[in-house]
Structure formats: structure tokens, C-alpha cells
Amino acid sequence: MPADLRPVHIPVMPREVLQWLQLSPGLTVLDGTVGAGGHSSLILKALGPAGRLIGVDRDPMMLNFAAAKLSGVNCLLSRGSYLEAAEILRSNGLEKVDRVLLDLGLSSDQLADRDRGFGFDAGGPLDMRFHPHEGRSAAQFLQQSTQAELQEVLETWGEEPAARRIAAEVHRRLQTGGAVETTADLQSCVAAVCGDLRSSSGRTALTRVFQALRIRVNEELEHADRMLTQVLPQILNTDGIAVVISFHSLEDRIVKNAFKGNHGWQVLTKTPIEAQPAEVRLNPRSRSAKLRAARWQPQP
Ligand SMILES: C[S@@+](CC[C@H](N)C(=O)[O-])C[C@H]1O[C@@H](n2cnc3c(N)ncnc32)[C@H](O)[C@@H]1O
Incomplete structure (x- = not known):
């Protein structure tokens, strides 16, 4: 990364992300779209030294940004699709996680490049x-x-x-x-x-x-659909929570249908959460964001 290249992306709904993830010290969290690490840096603080964060991104440039922002022995970063989460966890000696964040789409840094x-x-x-x-x-x-x-x-x-x-x-x-x-x-x-x-x-x-x-x-929508319907049920601990932010109606429909389509999900957000007007004024990109959260409680 050139020394003068600084990330410009502002994480969307940071307060709401932390609230719906219901974080506590010691949990293990997968940020499947770590980007420049904006959400992840907040998550790491809430997890404390006993917690663990695994950050994944498909884009090597974004992973470089994340590596410059996030540090600590409890933060693992990996280049790949979130679809490879199970393999990425295994290669780090892990099987499941307690929380997953997916902030879909693209970052302002990619848009500006x-x-x-x-x-x-x-x-x-x-x-x-x-x-x-x-x-x-x-x-x-x-x-x-x-x-x-x-x-x-x-x-x-x-x-x-x-x-x-x-x-x-x-x-x-x-x-x-x-x-x-x-x-x-x-x-x-x-x-x-x-x-x-x-x-x-x-x-x-x-x-x-x-x-x-x-x-x-x-193939963004195929990736999102497979992640939500196939990968998350494999990698979330029982009572684990997934928080997903989407940016257009097609993506949001996939999230809504995936949570509705499997009885293992207890949907926590009856209607999607949207950014407050004050955030939209500061970060216009948040205007179209919709956040949905669900708890994974598979029937025994
Ligand atoms: C909206 S940005 C995330 C921003 C991040 N939450 C932050 O606070 O900086 C979306 C990121 O997801 C990444 N991405 C898109 N599809 C992906 C996939 N299938 N697997 C992993 N990362 C993906 C993009 O490269 C981009 O960096």
C-alpha cells in the first residue's frame, strides 16, 4: 500500500452493529467483510484480550488496510471469500464462532481507487x-x-x-x-x-x-446467499448471532429470506434497522443500509 494511501471508508451504523452483536469479553467473532477494519476495531475493543477476531476479505488491498489498523495476537486476518470461512477457521485451529458480521457490497476505498x-x-x-x-x-x-x-x-x-x-x-x-x-x-x-x-x-x-x-x-448475491444458507449454520455456535448489513433491495431480500427459510434462526430484528438521520447526514452511504440480525438456535 502506498504510504500516502489512507482509507476513507466510514463504517456504517457502528453503534447498532455493536448493539445487535451483543458482544461480551472473551467471545470469538468472524468479520467476514473486514474491509479497512472500521467495525472490527470497535469489535476488538469490546472483546477484550480474552476475545478473538477473525477478519476476512476478498480484496488484498482492503486486507492491507485492515492489517494497518488492527493489531494484537487475538486478531487473525485472512484473504479469501467469507464462503471459505470454515476452512479459514480450521486453519487457525478453530471450528466455530460466537458472532458473525457481514457488511456486504463494496467499500468507499474500492470505489475511490x-x-x-x-x-x-x-x-x-x-x-x-x-x-x-x-x-x-x-x-x-x-x-x-x-x-x-x-x-x-x-x-x-x-x-x-x-x-x-x-x-x-x-x-x-x-x-x-x-x-x-x-x-x-x-x-x-x-x-x-x-x-x-x-x-x-x-x-x-x-x-x-x-x-x-x-x-x-x-457473483455477489450468490456468495451472500450461500454464506447465509449453507456456511453460517456450519460455523456458528448454538446461540451465536449473525448481523448482516445490505445496501440494496435485492441483497436485503436474500438476507430476509435466508433468516426466514431455516427454523434454526430466531430473527432478532422484526423490521430492518436503518441509520439515524444524523448518521445519514455525516455519511450519505448509510442512507440505503439495512441491518438484520438473527440468533442461531438449531433444533436438537
Ligand atoms: C462495505 S465493505 C466493509 C467495510 C468494513 N465493515 C469496515 O468497517 O471497514 C465490504 C467489504 O467486503 C468485501 N467483500 C465483498 N465480498 C466478499 C466476499 N465474498 N468475501 C469476503 N469479503 C468480501 C469487499 O472487498 C469490501 O472490502
Whole structure:
């Protein structure tokens, strides 16, 4: 990490996360999306020296940020998907944990990094992978997918009304020798269909298109669903608590359905918890956050 690169991400709903995790000294906690370590540093304080935190992130850059912020013999950091949590715990001599935090989606640090292509304002190559060498970049996905596939991605994960026309424009460019390799290239495809990108409708369209591609490239919703339905029941101790923060309705639906769909969960949050207006003023990213918590109590 360059010395002048400082994380800018502000953890969302920090007070609520601590409250719903119901932490006490000595517990073992998995932060499956450790990011720059904002939530984890608060969790570590609440756990005291007898507690233990395992922090996981798919992105090596974010794990570097976390390593710079978090320290102590009771803090273990590992690069990988939270889907690999059972193996990561085993390789650290652990089997189960008492608490799990998942703060889904991407960090403001990833969004701001010009080399990653997550943010339409940041510029740079159209990559969008959480791990820079895993799987296909967004540009490769655009090149290799059919127009119908792209339209489906924009409809399903972006809920973009102009999905058909934007997919057609991307394919027209690719087939006429044009490139869609940078965030600016993709912006100009959206502009050709939606008009002025400085207008609020133009920015909304860009947000939806970039979100849809990022979700597809990283298979984010599949990961979240498998984590909640398959991995958490394996790695949570009885009476353990999972707290999950999501940032859009598709993600929140997955969390809600996973907690409802297994009788082992006792849902603690009847309706999702949202950030207080004072937090939204300070951290606009918290506006769309929804927090759900559930206790794992499998029937014997
Ligand atoms: C919203 S940020 C987390 C911020 C963190 N809570 C903090 O306070 O700094 C989401 C993080 O999850 C990571 N991530 C996304 N999908 C993941 C996955 N399947 N496994 C592990 N980490 C993932 C991203 O790389 C990103 O760093």
C-alpha cells in the first residue's frame, strides 16, 4: 500500500452493529467483510484480550488496510471469500464462532481507487473485481457476453428500465470496432441512451448499470446467499448471532429470506434497522443500509 494511501471508508451504523452483536469479553467473532477494519476495531475493543477476531476479505488491498489498523495476537486476518470461512477457521485451529458480521457490497476505498473501475466518477479501466486476479473483469464480461445476457444482468441486478437499449448500444460499439474497456467508455454508452449524465436520471442510470455489472462480475448475491444458507449454520455456535448489513433491495431480500427459510434462526430484528438521520447526514452511504440480525438456535 502506498504510504500516502489512507482509507476513507466510514463504517456504517457502528453503534447498532455493536448493539445487535451483543458482544461480551472473551467471545470469538468472524468479520467476514473486514474491509479497512472500521467495525472490527470497535469489535476488538469490546472483546477484550480474552476475545478473538477473525477478519476476512476478498480484496488484498482492503486486507492491507485492515492489517494497518488492527493489531494484537487475538486478531487473525485472512484473504479469501467469507464462503471459505470454515476452512479459514480450521486453519487457525478453530471450528466455530460466537458472532458473525457481514457488511456486504463494496467499500468507499474500492470505489475511490481509479485502477479498479468500480466508480463511474473515478475513471480508469473497467475491472470491478474484488480480487484483481480472480475471474473475469467487467470489460472481459462485456466482450464475451451476448447482448441478451447483458440485458438480463442490467434488468436483474440493476433493475434498469433502459436495459435493452443500453445492452444494444454496448454491443453495437463492440461489433463496430469500438472499445468498452474503461469507465468512460461505459459512461458514453449509457449517455448515448439516457442523455445528460449530469442530470439526476442520468446519474441514477449510471449507478444502476455499474452496480449490476459489479454484482455480476463478483457473483455477489450468490456468495451472500450461500454464506447465509449453507456456511453460517456450519460455523456458528448454538446461540451465536449473525448481523448482516445490505445496501440494496435485492441483497436485503436474500438476507430476509435466508433468516426466514431455516427454523434454526430466531430473527432478532422484526423490521430492518436503518441509520439515524444524523448518521445519514455525516455519511450519505448509510442512507440505503439495512441491518438484520438473527440468533442461531438449531433444533436438537
Ligand atoms: C462495505 S465493505 C466493509 C467495510 C468494513 N465493515 C469496515 O468497517 O471497514 C465490504 C467489504 O467486503 C468485501 N467483500 C465483498 N465480498 C466478499 C466476499 N465474498 N468475501 C469476503 N469479503 C468480501 C469487499 O472487498 C469490501 O472490502
